Amino acid sequence: MNPRLAQKIAHAVMLTATLLVVLPVLVILVIIVAKGASAISWDFLFSMPRDGMTAGGIFPAILGTLYLVLGAILFAVPLGVLAAVYLVEYSSDNWFSRLVKLSIVNLAGVPSVVYGLFGLGIFVTFFRFGASILSGSLTLGIMILPVIITSAREALESVPRHFRVVSLSLGASRWQTIRHSVLPHALPGILTGMILGLGRAAGETAPILFTVAAFYLPRLPHSVFDQTMALPYHLYVISTQVPGIAENVRYGTALVLLSLVLLLNLAAILVRSRFRGKKKW
Amino acid sequence: MVKPTAKFSIRGLSVHYGRHCVLRDLNLDIQANEIFTVIGPANSGKSTFLNCLNRLVDLVSASRCSGEIRLDGIDIRGGMEVEALRRKVGIVFALPLPLPLSIYENIVYGMRMQGIRDATLLDEAVERSLRESYLWEEVKDRLRTAAMNLSGGQQQRLCMARILAGRPDVLLFDEPTSGLDPISTAKIEETMMVLKEKYTIVLVTNNVAQAARVGDRTAFFLMGEMVELSDTSKLFTAPADSRTSDYITGKFG
Amino acid sequence: MKSIRFRKLKEWGIEKAILLSGIFSVVFVVLIFLFLLREGFSLFRGESIVDFIFGKSWYPISSPPRFGILPLILGSLLVTLGAAAISVPIGIAAALYISEIAPRRLKEPLKAGIELLAAIPSVVIGFIGMITLGPWIKSAFHLPTGLTALTGSVTLAFMAMPTIVSIAEDAITAVPRQYREAAIAMGATQWQTTWRIVARAARPGMVAAVMLGIGRVIGETMAVMMVTGNAAVIPRSFLQPVRTLTATIAAEMGESVQGGPHYAALFAIGIVLFIITFLINGVADLYLHRSRQ
Numbered sequence: 109m110n111p112r113l114a115q116k117i118a119h120a121v122m123l124t125a126t127l128l129v130v131l132p133v134l135v136i137l138v139i140i141v142a143k144g145a146s147a148i149s150w151d152f153l154f155s156m157p158r159d160g161m162t163a164g165g166i167f168p169a170i171l172g173t174l175y176l177v178l179g180a181i182l183f184a185v186p187l188g189v190l191a192a193v194y195l196v197e198y199s200s201d202n203w204f205s206r207l208v209k210l211s212i213v214n215l216a217g218v219p220s221v222v223y224g225l226f227g228l229g230i231f232v233t234f235f236r237f238g239a240s241i242l243s244g245s246l247t248l249g250i251m252i253l254p255v256i257i258t259s260a261r262e263a264l265e266s267v268p269r270h271f272r273v274v275s276l277s278l279g280a281s282r283w284q285t286i287r288h289s290v291l292p293h294a295l296p297g298i299l300t301g302m303i304l305g306l307g308r309a310a311g312e313t314a315p316i317l318f319t320v321a322a323f324y325l326p327r328l329p330h331s332v333f334d335q336t337m338a339l340p341y342h343l344y345v346i347s348t349q350v351p352g353i354a355e356n357v358r359y360g361t362a363l364v365l366l367s368l369v370l371l372l373n374l375a376a377i378l379v380r381s382r383f384r385g386k387k388k389w
Numbered sequence: 390m391v392k393p394t395a396k397f398s399i400r401g402l403s404v405h406y407g408r409h410c411v412l413r414d415l416n417l418d419i420q421a422n423e424i425f426t427v428i429g430p431a432n433s434g435k436s437t438f439l440n441c442l443n444r445l446v447d448l449v450s451a452s453r454c455s456g457e458i459r460l461d462g463i464d465i466r467g468g469m470e471v472e473a474l475r476r477k478v479g480i481v482f483a484l485p486l487p488l489p490l491s492i493y494e495n496i497v498y499g500m501r502m503q504g505i506r507d508a509t510l511l512d513e514a515v516e517r518s519l520r521e522s523y524l525w526e527e528v529k530d531r532l533r534t535a536a537m538n539l540s541g542g543q544q545q546r547l548c549m550a551r552i553l554a555g556r557p558d559v560l561l562f563d564e565p566t567s568g569l570d571p572i573s574t575a576k577i578e579e580t581m582m583v584l585k586e587k588y589t590i591v592l593v594t595n596n597v598a599q600a601a602r603v604g605d606r607t608a609f610f611l612m613g614e615m616v617e618l619s620d621t622s623k624l625f626t627a628p629a630d631s632r633t634s635d636y637i638t639g640k641f642g
Numbered sequence: 643m644k645s646i647r648f649r650k651l652k653e654w655g656i657e658k659a660i661l662l663s664g665i666f667s668v669v670f671v672v673l674i675f676l677f678l679l680r681e682g683f684s685l686f687r688g689e690s691i692v693d694f695i696f697g698k699s700w701y702p703i704s705s706p707p708r709f710g711i712l713p714l715i716l717g718s719l720l721v722t723l724g725a726a727a728i729s730v731p732i733g734i735a736a737a738l739y740i741s742e743i744a745p746r747r748l749k750e751p752l753k754a755g756i757e758l759l760a761a762i763p764s765v766v767i768g769f770i771g772m773i774t775l776g777p778w779i780k781s782a783f784h785l786p787t788g789l790t791a792l793t794g795s796v797t798l799a800f801m802a803m804p805t806i807v808s809i810a811e812d813a814i815t816a817v818p819r820q821y822r823e824a825a826i827a828m829g830a831t832q833w834q835t836t837w838r839i840v841a842r843a844a845r846p847g848m849v850a851a852v853m854l855g856i857g858r859v860i861g862e863t864m865a866v867m868m869v870t871g872n873a874a875v876i877p878r879s880f881l882q883p884v885r886t887l888t889a890t891i892a893a894e895m896g897e898s899v900q901g902g903p904h905y906a907a908l909f910a911i912g913i914v915l916f917i918i919t920f921l922i923n924g925v926a927d928l929y930l931h932r933s934r935q
Contacts, residue, residue: 111831111833111834112831114831114833114834115831115832115833115834118833118836118837119739119743119833121735122735122736122738122739122743123739123743125731125732125733125735125736125739126735126736126739126740126744126752128732128736129732129733129736129755129756129759129800129803129804129807130736130752130755130756130759132759132800133755133758133759133762134755136762136766136767136770139770139774140766140770186663187663187666188663190659190660190662190663190664191660191663191664191666191667193660193663194660194661194663194664195664197660198657198660198661198664199664200450205664207668208664208665208667208668210924210927211667211668211670211671212667213923213924213927214671214919214920214923214924215667215670215671216923217854217857217861217919217920217922217923218674218861218916218919218920219860219861219862219863219888219915219916219919220764220861220862220863221861221863221888221891221892221912221915222674222678222861222912222915222916222919223674224891224892224895225677225678225681225891225895225908225909225912226673226674226677226678226912228681228895229677229678229680229681229909230673230677233681233900234677250670253667253670257667270482270484270486271488271489272448273445273448273482273486274482274486274488275488275498275502276445276448276475277443277445277475277479277480277482278475278476278479278498278499278502278551278552278555279472279473279475279476279499279502279503279555280472280498280499280502281472281502281653282653282657283653283656283657284502284653288498288501288502289488293489304761307761308761310763311761311762311763311764311765311766312763312764313763313764313765313863313864314764314863314864314888314892317892317895317896318895318896340763340765340766340864341765343765343766343769344765344768344769344864344868347769347772347773347868348772348868358769358773362766362769362770365763365765365766366762366763366766369761369762369763369766370758370761370762372761373757373758373761374758377754377757381750504645504646504649
């Protein structure tokens with residue numbers, strides 16, 4: 109075949125493939141917005157469900173997801189950032205740091221439902237936290253740990269080495285150097301990872317199935333030892349377990365969840381691109 | 390306490406990076422208030438030597454040092470904290486490397502790390518050190534602007550001011566003018582001549598003429614060994630070793 | 643002087659906390675495995691591992707219960723193979739397009755689009771698959787139900803693609819520019835260069851991309867549970883309902899009695915999943931390291 113023609117065909121095929129990957133995002137968005145927008149109202153967002161969840165709002169699910177995400181972040185960000193500091197600033201390339209890196213890779217690959225089992229085994233049963241916000245948050249927190257560590261590592265590694273050398277040469281201690289000359293410059297990258305982690309935690313269902321999520325609760329949770337409803341689980345429940353729910357309520361719930369997650373991811377993308385534009389060194 | 394005979398006394402100093410030996414069995418003294426220059430081709434170990442004097446060599450994870458270095462008679466490894474050593478022995482690097490902070494914050498960085506918060510003390514140190522490095526007149530009205538906006542020569546003098554603020558004893562210069570134009574270079578050299586009244590200066594340079602201009606004594610390093618050490622005028626007029634004369638007349642390096 | 647001592651103490655504490663945080667990542671992996679074993683191991687007091695893995699029937703609540711997970715393994719395998727068959731060629735082609743051919747100003751939006759696809763919660767993708775793709779497959783193939791292995795494969799393909807594209811794209815971008823310049827200089831067309839030189843040089847990274855994509859598919863739970871119909875029988879075709887390992891855990895844990903054999907069997911499935919993904923990720927990591935050299 110004529111190489112020019114072959115190139116044309118190949119490009120067309122590859123473009124089609126790319127569109128097949130990217131367009132579904134738009135299609136999904138359009139479908140959900142078109143069918144779900146009519147359900148969105150003040151009442152839908154801020155009131156309790158009524159009549160076996162066929163009417164009323166989804167407020168407890170929204171609030172529950174916010175609680176869970178907040179808890180996961182409180183747990184995972186300090187731990188993840190410090191672990192990244194360990195890998196970038198303290199460890200040399202020895203067997204232990206390789207083991208840590210391998211563990212992070214594996215944590216990232218563990219299926220979400222296995223995290224759910226783990227959370228059930230350790231937090232709910234072993235530590236007797238029961239099915240609670242605490243158990244769910246910790247489970248989600250461990251699940252997003254690799255996301256946070258990986259982005260914090262990249263952010264720390266992008267800080268030029270000479271910042272550290274200069275700081276140390278001026279008599280700063282190792283931690284002072286990290287605290288004053290490394291971490292501030294890695295902050296946007298760490299923030300990006302944190303927001304991505306938020307998005308991931310907000311959307312996951314399997315890890316919270318057995319650790320916290322409630323099918324329906326007549327009242328809001330009062331403490332971290334209470335169960336809670338959560339958006340992704342609520343969407344699963346009303347789309348598979350409860351018959352007779354108006355279609356636009358299902359789509360509306362999906363819309364709220366999708367907006368929450370996509371906005372967080374968009375924010376992460378924006379933070380990152382702004383940071384890249386502003387870098388001075 | 391033993392009465393110190395020299396600012397730095399170095400005995401049997403060897404440095405290895407992994408299996409590779411970069412400095413071999415160095416013995417020398419550096420006197421107070423002299424400008425001690427080190428010349429030599431690339432990879433002769435002269436920068437490593439400088440980094441030993443304030444233990445920045447420790448940052449190279451595969452490095453191993455043996456031998457002993459005493460500062461005012463005190464062993465710099467066993468006898469003092471590394472942070473204190475680095476405050477006493479400041480270094481100016483080959484490239485101007487300001488931290489991405491304001492001019493003011495660059496200068497007080499070391500003091501802040503020591504826990505000094507008193508604003509008048511900091512202000513005083515900024516003015517004194519900028520005057521000592523002849524930068525005060527040029528920047529006194531924009532101390533709070535970013536240090537990155539200064540010219541290369543100004544940045545390098547800021548880096549000098551930054552170590553002077555901490556009242557060091559010894560100033561190390563690691564090819565400080567290699568990235569600068571001749572006018573900025575001349576300014577830095579002038580500044581050094583004045584600073585030696587108060588400080589001991591160790592200057593590593595690959596610019597032979599610069600060593601001849603400012604050095605009191607000069608050492609010639611080659612492949613990790615010190616070939617020759619003598620008064621600068623003698624080294625340049627009557628070198629004892631043929632390798633030294635080959636180098637300064639430009640036959641290699 | 644006191645403040646200096648206090649600072650030293652504080653820094654000592656911080657450095658220990660940093661070390662501890664590093665250790666924690668390892669501890670969590672070990673803990674996950676230990677707790678799966680702790681809860682799941684009791685199954686093997688009454689059941690042999692061979693019967694568990696190769697048993698042909700999964701009747702967890704009949705009496706006596708049967709805990710053979712072969713139908714579930716085959717269900718997972720079938721759905722995964724289907725998803726890989728769809729997502730690997732498309733994903734690799736898209737990665738080549740984005741890194742080699744797409745105009746500069748298109749690149750970032752395309753990459754952002756792929757990141758967004760990766761970000762869509764699996765329950766939302768499952769919801770869309772169930773409500774749009776399912777009925778379409780049902781009428782297209784005249785089936786009694788649209789929730790089949792095929793539906794699962796198509797849905798999961800979209801979840802694997804972002805992983806495949808972004809990792810393959812990294813590998814392709816890492817191919818040194820000289821390779822391309824040399825090929826172009828010898829008169830190759832851009833496509834020949836891309837296909838014969840760049841794609842070949844980036845192969846280890848692409849293998850890693852495919853493996854990680856497959857890892858994601860095997861571990862995927864919610865979407866697959868919503869669209870595959872959940873029939874725990876040995877599958878004979880793509881057009882019938884199947885039940886995967888992950889979906890079984892998610893669907894049945896709520897009904898099992900804590901500490902009972904059913905409960906232990908679900909944890910044992912977790913062990914199987916953990917080992918599978920552990921191996922896949924370990925091998926993918928090896929390929930990634932090779933691609934970086």
